[in-house]
Amino acid sequence: KKRGEEPLAPSFTPERFKEIVSGKSTKIKPLLLNQEYVVGIGNIYVDEALHRARIHPETGAKALTSSQLDLLHHAIVATLTEAVNAGGSSVKSYVNGQGESGSYQHQLLIYGRKDQPCASCGTLIEKTVVGGRGTHYCPSCQPQAGISK
Secondary structure, three states: OOOOEOOOOOOOOHHHHHHHHOOOOOEHHHHHHOOOOEOOOOHHHHHHHHHHHOOOOOEEHHHOOHHHHHHHHHHHHHHHHHHHHOOOOOOOOOOOOOOOOOOHHHHOOOOOOOOOEOOOOOOEOEEEEEOOEEEEEOOOOOOOOOEOO
């Protein structure tokens, strides 16, 4: 019943995002997947946004700096805007209401690319589990600073 902020709404400002994340003791990836904080960001898009912002998915939310939160806010909005414009990601069986496949999966930089070189630095992409979800990240672009235990 409790729904979070819509990330493409005008009310989802960098300041509002900082209020949402501020002081939370959870890791950033599960927080972003929690629909009570922010709605509609699926696993694929969280991985992509965290990669764009150069934030490790296990980083504690309260360990993020103001500038990192600004980067992450921008990365979330940009990732979701691009995904919507491409009709979503048809990684498995997703189709929209008209039965059409999306094409954003062809633009993915990190998700589903385990053991492939990172487009940014060439380091092999790794996959782990964070918050019970398969998680792709680049160990070079997304260093493990501020890990929440």
